[in-house]
Amino acid sequence: MPSRTSRPTRRTALLCAAGLLALPRLQAAPAKKPLPPPPDVWPRPALVPGGVARLSLGPSATRPQAHSGELPLLVVGDAIEWTALVGIALAAPPGEAAITVAAPGEAARRVPYRIVAKKYQEQRLTVSPRTVDLSSEDQARYEREREHLAGVMATFSPAVPAQLHMQVPVPGRRSSSFGLRRIFNGQARNPHSGMDIAAATGTPVRAPLDGRVVDVGDYFFNGGTVWLDHGAGLLSMYCHLSAMDVKPGDQLRAGDAFCKVGATGRVTGPHLHWSVMLNRAMVDPALFIDA
Incomplete structure (x- = not known):
């Protein structure tokens, strides 16, 4: 025959089970809203012959000077981040390329980029x-x-x-x-x-x-x-x-x-x-x- 203590044990188990069922369900963390797309930038970048490279130059209190070979480049932005815009000639071969950048009081540095081939009609x-x-x-x-x-x-x-x-x-x-x-x-x-x-x-x-x-x-x-x-x-x-x-x-x-x-x-x-x-x-x- 079952002992006297067996019934309270079963009752306790049932109560515990009921209590567990009564607990509120844990809510899943709300999904993060997707970040808004970045604002349009002009010109749009295209690292191909006939395209434009947009190269980050980082922060600087004054507008840096950038060159492709001997040619000066258009630099846009502000003290938080400057960007060099590089026109890529249609005759440019695919592969590694680079510009040079110099800010006042700093040594000139090289900023590389890579040109990808493109077949035109x-x-x-x-x-x-x-x-x-x-x-x-x-x-x-x-x-x-x-x-x-x-x-x-x-x-x-x-x-x-x-x-x-x-x-x-x-x-x-x-x-x-x-x-x-x-x-x-x-x-x-x-x-x-x-x-x-x-x-x-x-x-x-x-x-x-x-x-x-x-x-x-x-x-x-x-x-x-x-x-x-x-x-x-x-x-x-x-x-x-x-x-x-x-x-x-x-x-x-x-x-x-x-x-x-x-x-x-x-x-x-x-x-x-x-x-x-x-x-x-x-x-x-x-x-x-x-x-």
């Missing part, structure tokens, strides 16, 4: 043979223009742009993208160094940022052309224009109309060719605009 076009196989006269003109434009592209004004988020200079369909390898009449040429936007002749072209006009001309390949200096090695170029309503030295505000779409130079129809140059490297304009 190809496009075959048929144009007037005289724009591919140049006559001696046209070749001489091209050489003169190339020398002049090298001086334009070397423009560097110390003022840093107030902003780097650009507006598209003309509405329209993108008819050709940056980096496209073009083959004219079966002959390969350099990759496309800008963005083509299809628009009717006479459509106003507007400045994507504040800028100063540094060159206005009519060139063999580019036709009617205007160059703008936005500061610190950031330039932009507008080609195949039908009208140029500015002169060198004019100051523009973002959104100002300053020229008109055309079909001058080597073209197959009216459109705007828009290029962006950073530290003398043509880079993809799409990195500066909304997707």
Whole structure:
């Protein structure tokens, strides 16, 4: 027979079990809310030929000076963190690269980065043979223009742009993208160094940022052309224009109309060719605009 103490033991066990069931359930720790996405940065980084490297330089009381080889670089930010913006040339080979940085009172240091290969598309076009196989006269003109434009592209004004988020200079369909390898009449040429936007002749072209006009001309390949200096090695170029309503030295505000779409130079129809140059490297304009 069971002992007298067996019943209280069973009762106690039942009470304990009931008590355990009565305890409030432990609440799981609330899931952490996802961090908000970082604010948009301009230009967007792309460590590829034709892209832009954004390299952190850390804190400094004054703006550091950064160089890619002998070329000064655009440095943005504040005393908490400075960032060097490096335009990567379309001809840059994949692999290791570096810039040099010097802050007042500090020794120069090396900041490395790595360029990743990118394959751009190809496009075959048929144009007037005289724009591919140049006559001696046209070749001489091209050489003169190339020398002049090298001086334009070397423009560097110390003022840093107030902003780097650009507006598209003309509405329209993108008819050709940056980096496209073009083959004219079966002959390969350099990759496309800008963005083509299809628009009717006479459509106003507007400045994507504040800028100063540094060159206005009519060139063999580019036709009617205007160059703008936005500061610190950031330039932009507008080609195949039908009208140029500015002169060198004019100051523009973002959104100002300053020229008109055309079909001058080597073209197959009216459109705007828009290029962006950073530290003398043509880079993809799409990195500066909304997707």
